[in-house]
Amino acid sequence: MKLYGYWRSTTSFRVRIALNLKGISYETVPVNLVAGEQRAPDYVALNPGKGVPTLILEDGRVLTQSLAIINYLDATIPEPPFLPEDPFERARVQAAAHTIAMDIHPVNNLRITAHLKSRYGLTAEDGVEWFRHWMTEGFHAYQALLPTNTTFSFGDKPDLADICLVAQLYNAHRWGVDMTPFDRLLEIEERAFTLPAFDAARPESQPDAS
Structure with missing residues (x-):
C-alpha cells in the first residue's frame, strides 16, 4: 500500500496509527501541503478534494478521507477492532x-x-x-x-x-x-x-x- 500524506497533517496521522495498529506495511509518499503539491494535476486525479491522506491499495484502487480509510481497514482486517460490537x-x-x-x-x-x-x-x-x-x-x-x-x-x-x-x-x-x-x-x-x-x-x- 501507498499512503500519500503530510507529516503534520492530523488526518494523515490518524491513518498512520490505524495502519500500524493493524500491522499493515505501507510506503509513505509525502505531499507537501505548504508548497501546494496537493493541487498538482496528477495528485488531484487521485484525490479530487486536494487534501490528504490518500491510500493506494495493493490492487491500485484509491481511497480518500481518513475516517473512510480507517473504516475500510477495520472492515477488511478485523483485529484489533477499532469499534465495539455492541x-x-x-x-x-x-x-x-x-x-x-x-x-x-x-x-x-x-x-x-x-x-x-x-x-x-x-x-x-x-x-x-x-x-x-x-x-x-x-x-x-x-x-x-x-x-x-x-x-x-x-x-x-x-x-x-x-x-x-x-x-x-x-x-x-x-x-x-x-x-x-x-x-x-x-x-x-x-x-x-x-x-x-x-x-x-x-x-x-x-x-x-x-
Whole structure:
C-alpha cells in the first residue's frame, strides 16, 4: 500500500496509527501541503478534494478521507477492532471520534484560516486564537463523553476515538492550547505513545518531517 500524506497533517496521522495498529506495511509518499503539491494535476486525479491522506491499495484502487480509510481497514482486517460490537457502545465511540474529526478538525484546517486571512483580514494571531478556541471547545465536549476508570477513552485498548484524539492533541500542543482542564486526555495520550503503533506514527518521525 501507498499512503500519500503530510507529516503534520492530523488526518494523515490518524491513518498512520490505524495502519500500524493493524500491522499493515505501507510506503509513505509525502505531499507537501505548504508548497501546494496537493493541487498538482496528477495528485488531484487521485484525490479530487486536494487534501490528504490518500491510500493506494495493493490492487491500485484509491481511497480518500481518513475516517473512510480507517473504516475500510477495520472492515477488511478485523483485529484489533477499532469499534465495539455492541451498537450502543459503538455509537458512543463514534460520537467521540466525530467530535474530533467533524467538529474540531474542519474549522481548524489550514485552508480555512488561509481563506479567512485573505478574504476577511484575519491576522496570524487571530488565526492561532481561532485554532485554540475550537480545540478547547471540542476537547471539553470529548472529555465529557468519556466513561471513568478506563485505560483509554472507552476501554483498555485504543479505539477509533483514541486514534482521532491523539492526532488532534498534536495540533493542540503545536498551537499552545491550555491543556490544564484536560488531564484525562493527556493521560490517554501518554499511554497511547507507549504503544509502538502510536509512537511510530508521530509526525516528527516521518520521512518528510522538517
